[in-house]
Amino acid sequence: MAKKRIVSTTINGDAVEFLCEPRQTLLEILRDVLEMTGTKEGCGNGNCGSCTVLMNGKPVTSCLVLGVEAEGVELRTIEGVARGSELDEVQQAFLEGAALQCGICTPGFIMQTEALLACNPTPTEEEIRFHLAGNLCRCTGYDKIVRAVQCAAERRAGACHK
Amino acid sequence: MRDFDYVAPTSLQQAVELLAKPAGQARPLAGGTDLIDHVRNGRLSPDVLVDIKKIPELNLLEAGPNGLRLGAAVNCATIAAHQAVQAQYTALVDSCQIIGGVQIQSRASVGGNMCNSGPAADSTPSVIALGGRCVITGAQGTREVAAEDFCTGPGKNVLKPGELLVELRFPAPAPHTGSHYRRFIPRNEMDIAVVGIGVSVTLDDTLKIITAARIALGAVGPTPILATAAAQALIGQPATDETYQKAVPLAREVATPINDMRGTKDYRIHLVGVLLVRSLQAAVARAKGECPNYKPGH
Numbered sequence: 033m034a035k036k037r038i039v040s041t042t043i044n045g046d047a048v049e050f051l052c053e054p055r056q057t058l059l060e061i062l063r064d065v066l067e068m069t070g071t072k073e074g075c076g077n078g079n080c081g082s083c084t085v086l087m088n089g090k091p092v093t094s095c096l097v098l099g100v101e102a103e104g105v106e107l108r109t110i111e112g113v114a115r116g117s118e119l120d121e122v123q124q125a126f127l128e129g130a131a132l133q134c135g136i137c138t139p140g141f142i143m144q145t146e147a148l149l150a151c152n153p154t155p156t157e158e159e160i161r162f163h164l165a166g167n168l169c170r171c172t173g174y175d176k177i178v179r180a181v182q183c184a185a186e187r188r189a190g191a192c193h194k
Numbered sequence: 195m196r197d198f199d200y201v202a203p204t205s206l207q208q209a210v211e212l213l214a215k216p217a218g219q220a221r222p223l224a225g226g227t228d229l230i231d232h233v234r235n236g237r238l239s240p241d242v243l244v245d246i247k248k249i250p251e252l253n254l255l256e257a258g259p260n261g262l263r264l265g266a267a268v269n270c271a272t273i274a275a276h277q278a279v280q281a282q283y284t285a286l287v288d289s290c291q292i293i294g295g296v297q298i299q300s301r302a303s304v305g306g307n308m309c310n311s312g313p314a315a316d317s318t319p320s321v322i323a324l325g326g327r328c329v330i331t332g333a334q335g336t337r338e339v340a341a342e343d344f345c346t347g348p349g350k351n352v353l354k355p356g357e358l359l360v361e362l363r364f365p366a367p368a369p370h371t372g373s374h375y376r377r378f379i380p381r382n383e384m385d386i387a388v389v390g391i392g393v394s395v396t397l398d399d400t401l402k403i404i405t406a407a408r409i410a411l412g413a414v415g416p417t418p419i420l421a422t423a424a425a426q427a428l429i430g431q432p433a434t435d436e437t438y439q440k441a442v443p444l445a446r447e448v449a450t451p452i453n454d455m456r457g458t459k460d461y462r463i464h465l466v467g468v469l470l471v472r473s474l475q476a477a478v479a480r481a482k483g484e485c486p487n488y489k490p491g492h
Protein backbone atom coordinates (compact mmCIF):
# COMPACT_ATOMS: atom_id res chain seq x y z
CA MET A 33 0.00 0.00 0.00
CA ALA A 34 1.24 3.50 -0.84
CA LYS A 35 2.57 5.24 2.22
CA LYS A 36 0.19 7.37 4.20
CA ARG A 37 1.25 10.93 4.63
CA ILE A 38 0.51 13.83 6.88
CA VAL A 39 -1.31 16.70 5.21
CA SER A 40 -1.40 20.16 6.79
CA THR A 41 -4.25 22.36 5.72
CA THR A 42 -6.60 25.06 6.95
CA ILE A 43 -10.28 24.27 7.30
CA ASN A 44 -12.71 27.05 8.16
CA GLY A 45 -9.85 29.10 9.57
CA ASP A 46 -8.42 26.35 11.77
CA ALA A 47 -5.09 24.65 11.12
CA VAL A 48 -5.82 20.94 10.60
CA GLU A 49 -3.51 17.98 10.07
CA PHE A 50 -4.66 14.61 8.89
CA LEU A 51 -3.20 11.28 7.85
CA CYS A 52 -4.09 10.38 4.30
CA GLU A 53 -3.62 7.67 1.71
CA PRO A 54 -2.94 9.13 -1.76
CA ARG A 55 -6.05 7.43 -3.11
CA GLN A 56 -8.43 9.01 -0.62
CA THR A 57 -10.45 11.88 -2.02
CA LEU A 58 -10.85 15.13 -0.13
CA LEU A 59 -14.52 14.20 0.28
CA GLU A 60 -13.58 10.92 1.99
CA ILE A 61 -11.11 12.75 4.21
CA LEU A 62 -13.68 15.33 5.26
CA ARG A 63 -16.44 12.83 5.96
CA ASP A 64 -14.67 9.66 7.11
CA VAL A 65 -11.41 10.89 8.63
CA LEU A 66 -12.31 14.32 9.98
CA GLU A 67 -15.96 13.40 10.59
CA MET A 68 -17.15 16.62 9.01
CA THR A 69 -20.21 15.04 7.45
CA GLY A 70 -21.88 18.29 6.37
CA THR A 71 -20.31 17.87 2.93
CA LYS A 72 -22.40 15.28 1.07
CA GLU A 73 -21.68 12.66 -1.55
CA GLY A 74 -24.25 12.40 -4.32
CA CYS A 75 -22.62 10.97 -7.42
CA GLY A 76 -18.93 10.63 -6.58
CA ASN A 77 -17.92 11.68 -10.11
CA GLY A 78 -18.19 15.45 -10.34
CA ASN A 79 -21.66 15.70 -11.77
CA CYS A 80 -23.96 16.62 -8.87
CA GLY A 81 -22.09 19.31 -6.91
CA SER A 82 -23.31 18.10 -3.50
CA CYS A 83 -19.68 17.71 -2.35
CA THR A 84 -18.79 21.33 -3.21
CA VAL A 85 -16.28 23.02 -0.89
CA LEU A 86 -14.20 26.15 -1.40
CA MET A 87 -10.50 25.59 -2.00
CA ASN A 88 -8.55 28.86 -1.79
CA GLY A 89 -11.89 30.56 -2.35
CA LYS A 90 -12.75 28.62 -5.52
CA PRO A 91 -15.60 26.10 -5.52
CA VAL A 92 -14.49 22.55 -6.30
CA THR A 93 -16.19 19.16 -6.20
CA SER A 94 -14.28 17.48 -3.37
CA CYS A 95 -14.96 14.01 -4.83
CA LEU A 96 -12.58 14.94 -7.68
CA VAL A 97 -9.81 16.29 -5.44
CA LEU A 98 -7.29 14.06 -3.69
CA GLY A 99 -6.87 14.56 0.04
CA VAL A 100 -3.11 14.98 -0.48
CA GLU A 101 -3.83 17.97 -2.74
CA ALA A 102 -5.17 19.84 0.29
CA GLU A 103 -1.60 20.38 1.54
CA GLY A 104 -1.12 24.09 2.24
CA VAL A 105 -4.51 25.22 0.94
CA GLU A 106 -7.42 27.01 2.65
CA LEU A 107 -10.64 25.07 2.68
CA ARG A 108 -14.09 26.28 3.56
CA THR A 109 -16.89 23.82 4.16
CA ILE A 110 -20.54 24.09 5.14
CA GLU A 111 -19.51 23.74 8.80
CA GLY A 112 -17.74 27.11 8.54
CA VAL A 113 -20.61 29.11 7.09
CA ALA A 114 -22.68 29.96 10.18
CA ARG A 115 -21.36 32.67 12.50
CA GLY A 116 -21.27 30.76 15.74
CA SER A 117 -24.85 29.75 16.43
CA GLU A 118 -26.25 32.26 13.96
CA LEU A 119 -27.02 31.11 10.40
CA ASP A 120 -25.60 33.30 7.65
CA GLU A 121 -27.85 35.03 5.09
CA VAL A 122 -27.64 32.20 2.58
CA GLN A 123 -28.51 29.49 5.09
CA GLN A 124 -31.30 31.63 6.53
CA ALA A 125 -32.76 32.32 3.08
CA PHE A 126 -32.70 28.60 2.14
CA LEU A 127 -34.46 27.77 5.40
CA GLU A 128 -37.11 30.47 5.20
CA GLY A 129 -37.68 29.97 1.48
CA ALA A 130 -38.07 26.17 1.84
CA ALA A 131 -35.31 25.79 -0.74
CA LEU A 132 -34.66 22.25 0.42
CA GLN A 133 -36.52 19.01 0.91
CA CYS A 134 -34.28 16.00 1.55
CA GLY A 135 -31.31 18.33 2.03
CA ILE A 136 -28.61 16.21 0.41
CA CYS A 137 -27.85 18.85 -2.21
CA THR A 138 -28.15 21.81 0.18
CA PRO A 139 -24.60 22.11 1.57
CA GLY A 140 -23.29 22.05 -2.00
CA PHE A 141 -25.77 24.69 -3.14
CA ILE A 142 -24.92 26.88 -0.17
CA MET A 143 -21.16 26.67 -0.77
CA GLN A 144 -21.67 27.37 -4.46
CA THR A 145 -23.87 30.36 -3.56
CA GLU A 146 -21.22 31.66 -1.15
CA ALA A 147 -18.70 31.52 -4.00
CA LEU A 148 -21.09 33.36 -6.33
CA LEU A 149 -21.99 36.14 -3.90
CA ALA A 150 -18.33 36.65 -2.97
CA CYS A 151 -17.47 37.63 -6.56
CA ASN A 152 -20.87 38.89 -7.72
CA PRO A 153 -22.98 40.29 -4.84
CA THR A 154 -25.92 41.23 -7.10
CA PRO A 155 -26.34 38.41 -9.62
CA THR A 156 -29.21 38.31 -12.10
CA GLU A 157 -31.50 35.28 -12.15
CA GLU A 158 -29.72 34.08 -15.27
CA GLU A 159 -26.31 34.44 -13.63
CA ILE A 160 -27.56 32.52 -10.61
CA ARG A 161 -28.89 29.68 -12.74
CA PHE A 162 -25.68 29.54 -14.78
CA HIS A 163 -23.47 29.57 -11.69
CA LEU A 164 -25.51 26.82 -10.02
CA ALA A 165 -25.62 24.61 -13.13
CA GLY A 166 -23.09 22.20 -11.60
CA ASN A 167 -25.39 21.50 -8.65
CA LEU A 168 -28.23 19.04 -9.04
CA CYS A 169 -31.34 18.83 -6.90
CA ARG A 170 -33.79 15.97 -7.30
CA CYS A 171 -36.42 17.41 -4.97
CA THR A 172 -37.11 21.12 -5.23
CA GLY A 173 -37.32 21.89 -8.93
CA TYR A 174 -34.72 24.66 -8.41
CA ASP A 175 -37.12 27.59 -8.35
CA LYS A 176 -37.07 28.02 -4.58
CA ILE A 177 -33.30 27.68 -4.59
CA VAL A 178 -32.96 30.52 -7.09
CA ARG A 179 -35.36 32.66 -5.04
CA ALA A 180 -33.39 31.92 -1.88
CA VAL A 181 -30.15 33.02 -3.52
CA GLN A 182 -31.82 36.25 -4.68
CA CYS A 183 -33.14 36.83 -1.18
CA ALA A 184 -29.74 36.21 0.42
CA ALA A 185 -28.11 38.62 -2.04
CA GLU A 186 -30.67 41.31 -1.26
CA ARG A 187 -30.23 40.89 2.47
CA ARG A 188 -26.47 41.12 2.20
CA ALA A 189 -26.73 44.20 0.04
CA GLY A 190 -29.10 45.68 2.62
CA ALA A 191 -26.69 44.92 5.42
CA CYS A 192 -23.91 46.66 3.52
CA HIS A 193 -25.95 49.84 3.10
CA LYS A 194 -26.49 50.22 6.82
CA MET B 195 -10.22 3.47 -5.35
CA ARG B 196 -7.15 1.57 -6.63
CA ASP B 197 -4.03 2.10 -4.54
CA PHE B 198 -1.49 4.50 -6.03
CA ASP B 199 1.29 6.79 -4.92
CA TYR B 200 1.32 10.55 -5.34
CA VAL B 201 4.22 12.89 -6.10
CA ALA B 202 4.14 16.62 -6.76
CA PRO B 203 7.41 17.60 -8.47
CA THR B 204 8.32 21.28 -8.57
CA SER B 205 10.46 21.14 -11.70
CA LEU B 206 9.87 19.91 -15.23
CA GLN B 207 13.06 17.85 -15.04
CA GLN B 208 11.81 15.96 -11.98
CA ALA B 209 8.43 15.36 -13.61
CA VAL B 210 10.01 13.96 -16.78
CA GLU B 211 12.16 11.59 -14.68
CA LEU B 212 9.15 10.43 -12.68
CA LEU B 213 7.10 9.85 -15.81
CA ALA B 214 9.87 7.90 -17.55
CA LYS B 215 8.58 4.70 -15.95
CA PRO B 216 7.21 1.78 -17.96
CA ALA B 217 4.01 2.62 -19.84
CA GLY B 218 0.90 3.23 -17.80
CA GLN B 219 2.54 3.11 -14.40
CA ALA B 220 3.00 6.85 -13.85
CA ARG B 221 0.33 9.27 -15.04
CA PRO B 222 0.21 13.09 -15.00
CA LEU B 223 -2.48 14.61 -12.77
CA ALA B 224 -3.67 18.08 -13.75
CA GLY B 225 -7.16 19.04 -12.50
CA GLY B 226 -8.14 15.40 -12.11
CA THR B 227 -11.64 15.98 -13.47
CA ASP B 228 -11.18 13.16 -15.97
CA LEU B 229 -8.34 11.26 -14.35
CA ILE B 230 -9.71 10.68 -10.86
CA ASP B 231 -12.93 9.25 -12.26
CA HIS B 232 -11.01 7.10 -14.76
CA VAL B 233 -8.90 5.63 -11.95
CA ARG B 234 -11.96 5.10 -9.78
CA ASN B 235 -13.87 3.25 -12.47
CA GLY B 236 -10.86 1.18 -13.52
CA ARG B 237 -10.39 2.63 -17.01
CA LEU B 238 -6.85 3.63 -16.00
CA SER B 239 -4.69 1.84 -13.45
CA PRO B 240 -1.64 3.97 -12.66
CA ASP B 241 0.74 3.15 -9.82
CA VAL B 242 1.83 6.76 -9.40
CA LEU B 243 0.05 10.03 -10.04
CA VAL B 244 2.46 12.84 -10.87
CA ASP B 245 0.77 16.11 -9.89
CA ILE B 246 1.93 18.61 -12.53
CA LYS B 247 0.30 21.69 -10.98
CA LYS B 248 3.40 22.76 -9.06
CA ILE B 249 5.67 22.94 -12.13
CA PRO B 250 6.28 26.58 -13.16
CA GLU B 251 6.30 25.90 -16.93
CA LEU B 252 2.88 24.25 -16.73
CA ASN B 253 1.41 27.23 -14.86
CA LEU B 254 2.52 29.84 -17.36
CA LEU B 255 -0.12 32.27 -18.65
CA GLU B 256 1.52 35.09 -20.55
CA ALA B 257 0.32 37.19 -23.46
CA GLY B 258 2.57 39.60 -25.34
CA PRO B 259 3.56 40.78 -28.81
CA ASN B 260 4.82 37.29 -29.62
CA GLY B 261 1.53 35.66 -28.78
CA LEU B 262 0.09 33.65 -25.90
CA ARG B 263 1.85 31.03 -23.85
CA LEU B 264 -0.55 28.84 -21.91
CA GLY B 265 0.84 26.26 -19.49
CA ALA B 266 -0.90 22.91 -19.87
CA ALA B 267 -2.04 22.79 -16.22
CA VAL B 268 -3.68 26.24 -16.02
CA ASN B 269 -7.33 25.81 -15.07
CA CYS B 270 -10.30 27.07 -17.09
CA ALA B 271 -11.41 29.64 -14.50
CA THR B 272 -8.00 31.31 -14.54
CA ILE B 273 -7.89 31.33 -18.35
CA ALA B 274 -11.40 32.76 -18.70
CA ALA B 275 -10.60 35.56 -16.23
CA HIS B 276 -7.39 36.62 -18.01
CA GLN B 277 -7.80 40.02 -19.69
CA ALA B 278 -5.54 39.45 -22.69
CA VAL B 279 -7.17 36.10 -23.36
CA GLN B 280 -10.59 37.77 -23.18
CA ALA B 281 -9.49 40.47 -25.62
CA GLN B 282 -7.49 38.49 -28.14
CA TYR B 283 -8.11 34.77 -27.77
CA THR B 284 -11.82 34.93 -27.02
CA ALA B 285 -12.68 31.48 -28.35
CA LEU B 286 -10.66 30.04 -25.47
CA VAL B 287 -12.81 31.96 -23.01
CA ASP B 288 -15.94 30.60 -24.70
CA SER B 289 -14.58 27.06 -24.27
CA CYS B 290 -13.39 27.51 -20.70
CA GLN B 291 -16.77 28.86 -19.61
CA ILE B 292 -18.71 25.83 -20.80
CA ILE B 293 -16.48 22.94 -19.73
CA GLY B 294 -18.55 21.45 -16.93
CA GLY B 295 -19.90 23.84 -14.32
CA VAL B 296 -18.08 26.44 -12.25
CA GLN B 297 -16.68 23.80 -9.86
CA ILE B 298 -15.17 21.81 -12.72
CA GLN B 299 -13.72 24.99 -14.24
CA SER B 300 -11.83 25.71 -11.00
CA ARG B 301 -9.84 22.55 -11.64
CA ALA B 302 -10.07 21.41 -15.27
CA SER B 303 -7.19 22.47 -17.51
CA VAL B 304 -7.15 22.98 -21.26
CA GLY B 305 -4.04 20.79 -21.36
CA GLY B 306 -5.95 17.98 -19.63
CA ASN B 307 -8.91 18.47 -21.95
CA MET B 308 -6.60 18.01 -24.94
CA CYS B 309 -4.68 15.08 -23.43
CA ASN B 310 -7.92 13.30 -22.57
CA SER B 311 -8.54 13.61 -26.33
CA GLY B 312 -12.30 13.16 -26.31
CA PRO B 313 -13.78 13.79 -29.78
CA ALA B 314 -16.23 16.26 -28.20
CA ALA B 315 -13.68 18.09 -26.02
CA ASP B 316 -14.75 21.72 -25.86
CA SER B 317 -11.34 23.39 -25.82
CA THR B 318 -9.55 21.59 -28.65
CA PRO B 319 -11.47 23.24 -31.54
CA SER B 320 -10.64 26.66 -30.07
CA VAL B 321 -6.97 25.77 -29.68
CA ILE B 322 -6.91 24.60 -33.31
CA ALA B 323 -8.81 27.64 -34.63
CA LEU B 324 -6.42 29.98 -32.83
CA GLY B 325 -3.43 28.28 -34.47
CA GLY B 326 -2.18 26.68 -31.26
CA ARG B 327 0.96 24.59 -31.13
CA CYS B 328 1.60 21.93 -28.50
CA VAL B 329 5.00 21.89 -26.80
CA ILE B 330 5.77 18.35 -25.67
CA THR B 331 8.64 17.25 -23.44
CA GLY B 332 9.90 13.80 -22.55
CA ALA B 333 13.07 11.91 -21.75
CA GLN B 334 13.97 12.12 -25.47
CA GLY B 335 13.75 15.93 -25.56
CA THR B 336 11.24 18.58 -26.61
CA ARG B 337 9.13 18.74 -29.76
CA GLU B 338 6.27 20.79 -31.11
CA VAL B 339 3.09 19.59 -32.81
CA ALA B 340 0.30 21.65 -34.40
CA ALA B 341 -2.87 21.40 -32.32
CA GLU B 342 -4.79 19.87 -35.25
CA ASP B 343 -2.28 16.99 -35.32
CA PHE B 344 -2.34 16.34 -31.56
CA CYS B 345 -5.33 14.00 -31.27
CA THR B 346 -5.16 10.75 -33.23
CA GLY B 347 -8.39 9.01 -32.21
CA PRO B 348 -10.95 8.86 -29.40
CA GLY B 349 -8.86 9.02 -26.21
CA LYS B 350 -5.65 8.88 -28.25
CA ASN B 351 -2.99 11.44 -29.09
CA VAL B 352 0.62 11.81 -30.22
CA LEU B 353 2.07 11.71 -26.68
CA LYS B 354 4.45 8.79 -26.25
CA PRO B 355 4.60 7.07 -22.86
CA GLY B 356 6.33 9.39 -20.42
CA GLU B 357 5.80 12.51 -22.51
CA LEU B 358 4.19 15.59 -21.04
CA LEU B 359 2.25 18.35 -22.77
CA VAL B 360 4.03 21.39 -21.34
CA GLU B 361 2.36 24.38 -22.93
CA LEU B 362 0.24 25.64 -25.78
CA ARG B 363 1.64 28.50 -27.86
CA PHE B 364 -0.57 30.77 -29.91
CA PRO B 365 0.52 33.37 -32.44
CA ALA B 366 -0.53 36.97 -31.69
CA PRO B 367 -3.68 37.62 -33.72
CA ALA B 368 -3.45 40.12 -36.59
CA PRO B 369 -5.43 43.37 -36.16
CA HIS B 370 -9.20 42.95 -36.74
CA THR B 371 -9.24 39.32 -35.71
CA GLY B 372 -12.11 37.73 -33.81
CA SER B 373 -12.70 34.18 -32.63
CA HIS B 374 -15.53 32.16 -31.19
CA TYR B 375 -16.41 28.67 -29.98
CA ARG B 376 -19.92 27.41 -29.63
CA ARG B 377 -21.49 24.03 -29.26
CA PHE B 378 -24.95 22.60 -29.50
CA ILE B 379 -26.35 20.71 -26.53
CA PRO B 380 -30.00 20.00 -25.75
CA ARG B 381 -29.67 21.74 -22.36
CA ASN B 382 -28.28 25.16 -21.48
CA GLU B 383 -25.27 23.91 -19.52
CA MET B 384 -23.50 20.77 -18.28
CA ASP B 385 -23.69 18.49 -21.28
CA ILE B 386 -21.43 16.99 -23.93
CA ALA B 387 -21.32 18.72 -27.33
CA VAL B 388 -23.46 17.19 -30.06
CA VAL B 389 -21.39 19.40 -32.37
CA GLY B 390 -18.89 22.12 -31.42
CA ILE B 391 -17.20 24.64 -33.73
CA GLY B 392 -14.25 26.93 -33.13
CA VAL B 393 -13.45 29.68 -35.64
CA SER B 394 -11.03 32.54 -35.99
CA VAL B 395 -11.50 35.26 -38.64
CA THR B 396 -9.36 38.23 -39.69
CA LEU B 397 -10.81 41.19 -41.61
CA ASP B 398 -9.07 43.79 -43.75
CA ASP B 399 -8.81 47.44 -42.68
CA THR B 400 -12.24 48.26 -44.14
CA LEU B 401 -13.68 45.54 -41.85
CA LYS B 402 -15.57 44.16 -44.83
CA ILE B 403 -13.37 41.51 -46.43
CA ILE B 404 -12.11 38.31 -44.80
CA THR B 405 -8.34 37.95 -45.17
CA ALA B 406 -7.68 34.88 -43.00
CA ALA B 407 -9.78 32.20 -41.32
CA ARG B 408 -9.47 28.94 -39.46
CA ILE B 409 -12.32 26.56 -38.69
CA ALA B 410 -12.22 23.52 -36.40
CA LEU B 411 -15.06 21.04 -35.93
CA GLY B 412 -15.65 19.00 -32.79
CA ALA B 413 -17.76 15.89 -32.11
CA VAL B 414 -18.14 15.03 -35.79
CA GLY B 415 -15.23 12.62 -36.15
CA PRO B 416 -12.82 10.50 -34.10
CA THR B 417 -10.78 13.66 -33.47
CA PRO B 418 -11.45 17.39 -33.82
CA ILE B 419 -11.10 18.35 -37.49
CA LEU B 420 -9.43 21.36 -39.13
CA ALA B 421 -11.78 22.31 -41.97
CA THR B 422 -9.19 23.79 -44.35
CA ALA B 423 -11.26 24.04 -47.54
CA ALA B 424 -14.19 25.66 -45.74
CA ALA B 425 -11.87 28.30 -44.28
CA GLN B 426 -10.19 28.83 -47.66
CA ALA B 427 -13.56 29.56 -49.25
CA LEU B 428 -13.95 32.61 -46.99
CA ILE B 429 -10.69 34.30 -47.94
CA GLY B 430 -11.02 37.41 -50.09
CA GLN B 431 -14.80 37.30 -49.68
CA PRO B 432 -17.08 39.87 -48.02
CA ALA B 433 -17.96 39.03 -44.40
CA THR B 434 -21.62 38.28 -45.10
CA ASP B 435 -24.03 35.43 -44.48
CA GLU B 436 -23.89 34.65 -48.19
CA THR B 437 -20.15 33.99 -47.91
CA TYR B 438 -20.57 31.90 -44.75
CA GLN B 439 -23.15 29.75 -46.56
CA LYS B 440 -20.54 28.94 -49.22
CA ALA B 441 -18.29 27.45 -46.52
CA VAL B 442 -21.09 25.25 -45.14
CA PRO B 443 -21.01 22.39 -47.70
CA LEU B 444 -17.21 22.31 -47.52
CA ALA B 445 -17.30 21.96 -43.73
CA ARG B 446 -20.01 19.30 -43.95
CA GLU B 447 -17.89 17.37 -46.42
CA VAL B 448 -15.05 16.77 -43.94
CA ALA B 449 -17.37 15.88 -41.04
CA THR B 450 -17.58 12.13 -40.42
CA PRO B 451 -19.95 11.87 -37.47
CA ILE B 452 -21.41 8.71 -35.98
CA ASN B 453 -24.92 7.96 -34.78
CA ASP B 454 -25.14 7.84 -31.01
CA MET B 455 -27.45 8.71 -28.13
CA ARG B 456 -26.66 12.42 -28.59
CA GLY B 457 -27.58 12.67 -32.22
CA THR B 458 -27.72 10.98 -35.59
CA LYS B 459 -25.19 11.49 -38.37
CA ASP B 460 -27.67 13.53 -40.40
CA TYR B 461 -28.55 15.72 -37.46
CA ARG B 462 -24.89 16.41 -36.73
CA ILE B 463 -24.16 17.23 -40.37
CA HIS B 464 -27.10 19.63 -40.31
CA LEU B 465 -25.79 21.24 -37.10
CA VAL B 466 -22.35 21.78 -38.63
CA GLY B 467 -23.97 24.23 -41.06
CA VAL B 468 -26.09 26.01 -38.45
CA LEU B 469 -23.24 26.39 -35.97
CA LEU B 470 -20.69 27.37 -38.59
CA VAL B 471 -22.79 30.34 -39.74
CA ARG B 472 -23.51 31.43 -36.17
CA SER B 473 -19.91 31.10 -35.05
CA LEU B 474 -18.65 33.04 -38.08
CA GLN B 475 -21.19 35.79 -37.40
CA ALA B 476 -19.99 36.10 -33.81
CA ALA B 477 -16.28 35.94 -34.69
CA VAL B 478 -16.72 38.61 -37.38
CA ALA B 479 -18.59 40.84 -34.93
CA ARG B 480 -15.69 40.46 -32.51
CA ALA B 481 -13.20 41.19 -35.29
CA LYS B 482 -15.07 44.48 -35.81
CA GLY B 483 -14.74 45.25 -32.12
CA GLU B 484 -18.42 44.59 -31.45
CA CYS B 485 -19.72 42.50 -28.62
CA PRO B 486 -21.96 39.83 -30.16
CA ASN B 487 -24.98 38.78 -28.20
CA TYR B 488 -23.87 35.30 -27.24
CA LYS B 489 -24.99 33.28 -24.28
CA PRO B 490 -23.36 29.89 -23.74
CA GLY B 491 -25.80 27.16 -24.68
CA HIS B 492 -28.02 29.28 -26.92
Ligand SMILES: Cc1cc2nc3c(=O)[nH]c(=O)nc-3n(C[C@H](O)[C@H](O)[C@H](O)COP(=O)(O)OP(=O)(O)OC[C@H]3O[C@@H](n4cnc5c(N)ncnc54)[C@H](O)[C@@H]3O)c2cc1C
Nearest residue numbers: 078224225226227228229294302303306307309315316359
Ligand atom coordinates in the same frame (compact mmCIF):
# COMPACT_ATOMS: atom_id res chain seq x y z
C1 LIG C 1 -19.08 17.02 -14.36
C2 LIG C 1 -18.12 17.13 -15.52
C3 LIG C 1 -18.48 17.88 -16.62
C4 LIG C 1 -17.61 18.00 -17.70
N1 LIG C 1 -18.00 18.75 -18.76
C5 LIG C 1 -17.19 18.88 -19.82
C6 LIG C 1 -17.57 19.67 -20.94
O1 LIG C 1 -18.64 20.29 -20.95
N2 LIG C 1 -16.72 19.76 -21.99
C7 LIG C 1 -15.51 19.11 -22.01
O2 LIG C 1 -14.79 19.24 -22.98
N3 LIG C 1 -15.13 18.35 -20.96
C8 LIG C 1 -15.93 18.23 -19.88
N4 LIG C 1 -15.55 17.45 -18.81
C9 LIG C 1 -14.27 16.72 -18.88
C10 LIG C 1 -13.07 17.36 -18.17
O3 LIG C 1 -13.44 18.30 -17.22
C11 LIG C 1 -12.09 17.97 -19.16
O4 LIG C 1 -11.64 17.04 -20.10
C12 LIG C 1 -10.88 18.61 -18.43
O5 LIG C 1 -10.50 19.70 -19.21
C13 LIG C 1 -9.68 17.70 -18.15
O6 LIG C 1 -8.65 18.50 -17.56
P1 LIG C 1 -8.01 18.13 -16.15
O7 LIG C 1 -7.02 19.21 -15.86
O8 LIG C 1 -9.02 17.86 -15.14
O9 LIG C 1 -7.24 16.80 -16.57
P2 LIG C 1 -6.93 15.46 -15.75
O10 LIG C 1 -8.18 14.77 -15.39
O11 LIG C 1 -5.95 15.74 -14.67
O12 LIG C 1 -6.17 14.66 -16.92
C14 LIG C 1 -6.85 14.19 -18.06
C15 LIG C 1 -5.97 13.17 -18.78
O13 LIG C 1 -4.88 13.79 -19.45
C16 LIG C 1 -3.63 13.40 -18.87
N5 LIG C 1 -2.89 14.65 -18.75
C17 LIG C 1 -3.31 15.78 -18.11
N6 LIG C 1 -2.45 16.78 -18.28
C18 LIG C 1 -1.44 16.28 -19.04
C19 LIG C 1 -0.24 16.85 -19.58
N7 LIG C 1 0.09 18.13 -19.37
N8 LIG C 1 0.56 16.05 -20.34
C20 LIG C 1 0.23 14.77 -20.56
N9 LIG C 1 -0.89 14.18 -20.10
C21 LIG C 1 -1.73 14.94 -19.35
C22 LIG C 1 -3.96 12.73 -17.56
O14 LIG C 1 -3.03 11.76 -17.21
C23 LIG C 1 -5.33 12.15 -17.85
O15 LIG C 1 -5.24 10.94 -18.52
C24 LIG C 1 -16.37 17.33 -17.69
C25 LIG C 1 -16.00 16.58 -16.57
C26 LIG C 1 -16.86 16.47 -15.48
C27 LIG C 1 -16.46 15.66 -14.29
Ligand code: FES
Nearest residue numbers: 074075076081095
Ligand atom coordinates in the same frame (compact mmCIF):
# COMPACT_ATOMS: atom_id res chain seq x y z
S1 FES D 1 -20.43 13.79 -5.12
FE1 FES D 1 -18.97 15.14 -5.93
S2 FES D 1 -20.04 16.02 -7.55
FE2 FES D 1 -21.42 14.51 -6.90
Ligand code: FES
Nearest residue numbers: 133134169170171
Ligand atom coordinates in the same frame (compact mmCIF):
# COMPACT_ATOMS: atom_id res chain seq x y z
S1 FES E 1 -33.41 18.85 -1.60
FE1 FES E 1 -33.26 16.76 -2.12
S2 FES E 1 -31.79 16.78 -3.71
FE2 FES E 1 -32.11 18.86 -3.36
